[in-house]
Amino acid sequence: DTEVTQTPKHLVMGMTNKKSLKCEQHMGHRAMYWYKQKAKKPPELMFVYSYEKLSINESVPSRFSPECPNSSLLNLHLHALQPEDSALYLCASSQGRQSSYNEQFFGPGTRLTVL
Amino acid sequence: GIQVEQSPPDLILQEGANSTLRCNFSDSVNNLQWFHQNPWGQLINLFYIPSGTKQNGRLSATTVATERYSLLYISSSQTTDSGVYFCAVFSVMIKAAGNKLTFGGGTRVLVKP
Numbered sequence: 456d457t458e459v460t461q462t463p464k465h466l467v468m469g470m471t472n473k474k475s476l477k478c479e480q481h482m483g484h485r486a487m488y489w490y491k492q493k494a495k496k497p498p499e500l501m502f503v504y505s506y507e508k509l510s511i512n513e514s515v516p517s518r519f520s521p522e523c524p525n526s527s528l529l530n531l532h533l534h535a536l537q538p539e540d541s542a543l544y545l546c547a548s549s550q551g552r553q554s555s556y557n558e559q560f561f562g563p564g565t566r567l568t569v570l
Numbered sequence: 571g572i573q574v575e576q577s578p579p580d581l582i583l584q585e586g587a588n589s590t591l592r593c594n595f596s597d598s599v600n601n602l603q604w605f606h607q608n609p610w611g612q613l614i615n616l617f618y619i620p621s622g623t624k625q626n627g628r629l630s631a632t633t634v635a636t637e638r639y640s641l642l643y644i645s646s647s648q649t650t651d652s653g654v655y656f657c658a659v660f661s662v663m664i665k666a667a668g669n670k671l672t673f674g675g676g677t678r679v680l681v682k683p
Contacts, residue, residue, distance in 0.1 A: 488671075497656055497673035498613070511670060543611050547671075557601050557660070559671055561613040 458482075459562035461546050467568045470536060476565045478529040478546030485551030487529040488559065489521060492543040504529060505551060536569045543567075572597045574659055576674035583647045583681045591642040591677045593657035600660060602633050603671070604642050607654040616642070616655075647681045654678050 459480045468474050478487065486505050490498035503511035504523040518540075520532040529546055546562040573596040583589055593602070604616040617624050617631040619640065624631055628647075633640040640657055658673045 492611070497658075497676055499673075500670055503670065545611075545613065556618075558603060558615065558618040559658075560615060561605075564611045566611065 459546055459548055459560050461544075461562035461565050463565055464563065465566050465568075467570065468533065468536065469570050470538070472536075473532070473534045475533065476531040476544055476546075476567075478531075478562055479527055480548040480560070481527055482548060482560070483526075483550075484548035484560075485526060486549045487523060488547040488549075489529070489531050490545040490547065490561075492545060492564075494542075498545055502531075533567075536567075538569050541567055541569045572599070572659060572672050574657060574672055574674035576655075576657060576677050578677060579675065581677055581679045583644075583651075583679065585647060585649060585681055585683050587647050587681075588643070588645045589647065589679075591644070591655055591679075593640040593642070593674055595638050595640075595659050597638075599635065599638075601671075602640050602657060602659045604631055604640070605656045605658065606651075607656060607676075609653060613656070644679075647679075649681045649683055652679055652681045 462477045488503050489501040492498040500513050501515045502521045507523045518535050522530040543564045545564045547559045549557050549559045575594045577592045601620050605613045607613050619631050619633045621633050621635045628645045630643045654676045656673050656676045658671045660671050
């Protein structure tokens with residue numbers, strides 16, 4: 456099974472709301488990722504968790520707060536977002552740095568609209 | 571950081587035609603993946619191909635790591651092949667920190683019936 460699931464599929468929120476995006480994988484992967492994709496652009500890395508620890512933060516604003524409660528789950532907490540944060544948010548996973556096989560598998564994404 | 575360039579940016583094909591997409595990268599890589607992004611945004615894994623040649627049905631890919639490029643071949647194209655094709659790489663230099671995948675700009679493919 457190479458499935459990564461994400462919820463919700465769509466999210467509309469106001470600039471004062473707090474919401475969370477969820478990502479789950481059951482492939483035993485130990486690296487998980489958040490990417491942001493604007494329309495007609497490639498995905499851009501936001502965060503990497505390696506063995507449940509944050510290993511890369513690509514200078515993402517603090518209104519985005521990642522969390523990795525366990526090796527299967529990854530959350531992205533959203534607070535006080537701006538309309539320009541509207542995008543497709545993609546979660547991915549891979550085996551992790553201890554493995555030489557590093558293929559990343561992506562979830563279907565959450566399409567976020569900030570009003 | 572590593573630069574990834576894809577060409578052409580746009581491609582219009584008649585159903586049944588063959589095509590080649592190219593991905594150039596600026597530094598040594600430890601991993602290269604090809605994805606197809608469908609109209610709903612799902613990134614579908616096509617190939618994990620740090621070097622060599624692989625085939626999967628009508629698709630095949632070749633990576634020449636020493637010359638820093640990869641090619642994706644689509645044969646006998648179908649309308650369902652429409653979408654955006656991305657190549658993505660990560661560098662050996664930051665492997666220890668987690669696998670930072672850098673994407674090319676994509677090739678937008680439209681296959682007409």
